[in-house]
Every structure is written in structure tokens, then in C-alpha cells.
Amino acid sequence: MELRQLRTFVAVAEEGGFGRAAARLGVVQSAVSRQVARLEEEWGTPLFERTTRRVRLSGAGERLLPEARAVLAAAGRAARVAADIVAGEDGVLRLGGVHGPGDRLDRILAELTAGAPGLRVALRSLPVTARLAAVRAGELDAALVRAVDTAPGLALLPLWTDPLYAALPQDHPLAAEPPLDIAQLAGLPLRLAPRGENPPFHDLVTSAVRAPAGPPFTGLRETLTAIGTDREPSWTVFYDVRGLPAPPRVAVRPLTRPTVTTSLAVPPGPPTPQLRELLRALRATEDTRRP
Structure with missing residues (x-):
């Protein structure tokens, strides 16, 4: 069964004759007769009652006409969706x-x-x-x-570039400084997540500063709390996600470099x-x- 056979069947039913259906479809009448005959053969039932004076739907044709229209409507919707997909819409x-x-x-x-x-x-x-x-x-x-x-x-x-931020103990001398260069923090132990968790960010930081390894980075909130409460000073670096945190006894300072680019x-x-x-x-x- 082909869609053109269904279109031909519907056209004959709606026009009430093979000649008028041929004119509507822009084909010769023999092509219309051939498509209908093939459909009748495939479905195993006559779709029209033909006499020398008129053509009308058979009982099977009346039952199958709504189904044929539904198939053609679905095919039309699919074609429109496909066109929208091709257009990106x-x-x-x-x-x-x-x-x-x-x-x-x-x-x-x-x-x-x-x-x-x-x-x-x-x-x-x-x-x-x-x-x-x-x-x-x-x-x-x-x-x-x-x-x-x-x-x-x-x-x-x-796409865009954002600054990085350093978090360090509030009573550390660098905490009172304006925006910091990351090199100023080189002598302070750095809390940084293992490289395997985020290789690009890890490489960005370690290529910008050589700092001694500090205690483990266990998540931003937990690490900031530890920086504010541990006796031994340390620091970490992060980018803004949903607003800068303000943990107690911790100073958050913007870094002049490096910046982080989103692509x-x-x-x-x-x-x-x-x-x-x-x-x-x-x-x-x-x-x-x-x-």
C-alpha cells in the first residue's frame, strides 16, 4: 500500500468519479483506475461500485474511507514535523x-x-x-x-570568561588585600580536588601556581568550613556557580588570574x-x- 494509492482512493470517493479525480490529481484517468485497482487487489475487496452511469463507494469503501483519510492526515503531520526538524524548529x-x-x-x-x-x-x-x-x-x-x-x-x-576566587582564613595577611594574583598564594597549602575529578580545572590551577599540597578537598562547603576552623592555614580556589559563599572566618577574594573560559x-x-x-x-x- 502506497500513500499515492490512498490519495487516489480518497480523491475518487470525494469527486464521485475517476475522471474528476484524475483532473484533481493532475494525472490521466487510466492512472487513477490503475491505482485503485491495485489497492483493491491488495486489500482483497472492491472499494467502488461501478456502472456505466456512476461510481459510488462500496460498503467496504465507506468503511475504509475514514481510515484512509486518517493515514493521509498522519502522513501530513509527519511531513510537517520533519520539515520543522530540518528547519531547527x-x-x-x-x-x-x-x-x-x-x-x-x-x-x-x-x-x-x-x-x-x-x-x-x-x-x-x-x-x-x-x-x-x-x-x-x-x-x-x-x-x-x-x-x-x-x-x-x-x-x-x-563563549564567555569568568573570574576565579580564592578562599583563605580571614585572619591571614592576604585576606585584607584587594584582588589577588594567584602567585601571592604560592606559599600557602592548597586544597584542590584530585585531577581525575576535573582534569581541565586542575591543570588550569596547577599551571598557574606552584603551591604545597594541603589537606584533601572534600567538597566546597566542607572545605570552606575547614579553612575557617583549622589551626593550620590553607586555601582553595573555585569559580562562581550560584553566588559566592560567605562562610564564617573565611575571606573570599577574586583572583586577577587565571580566568576560566566556558566553551x-x-x-x-x-x-x-x-x-x-x-x-x-x-x-x-x-x-x-x-x-
């Missing part, structure tokens, strides 16, 4: 995300919804190495990554329509932040 965008700072990701998703309301975003939270691997494997269409300079097999599109990791080659919509949303949200 529908479908699914599989995106690996990062947190903050602020509401930046929320604004990007809002812009996507405004520009392509039919496009659904499937947001996945994965460690950075798994995020990049998922883009390479085609499991994600793109991923936001932080502090990544190279990603073999992928293209990196820099979009994408497969090489022309972007998909859904990815083009994401790039449009990224440009739009950055434009609104410029004076």
Missing part, C-alpha cells in the same frame, strides 16, 4: 550542561524556547570527560565545558538545525548583556 537538542554563574543557562534555555518553541532540550549533567566523550560518540549534540583548551576530534567555541564543544562539520538554534540563542543572550 522541532526535534530534540541533547545538551551537556554546566552550572551558573547566575541564571545564564536559564536565559539561554528561555531564548531557545522563544525562538523555537517546538524544540525540546534534553539536558544531561555529566563529568567533563564523560561530557566530551558523549559528544564524540553522538550521544550529545553539544556540551558546555569549562577550562577546556583542547578536545581532540571536537570543535571548541569559546561549547561540538562535532566538527556543519551544525545540525537544532545546534544552529542553540548558537542563535547563545548569541542572543550574550548580546543582551552588552551595553
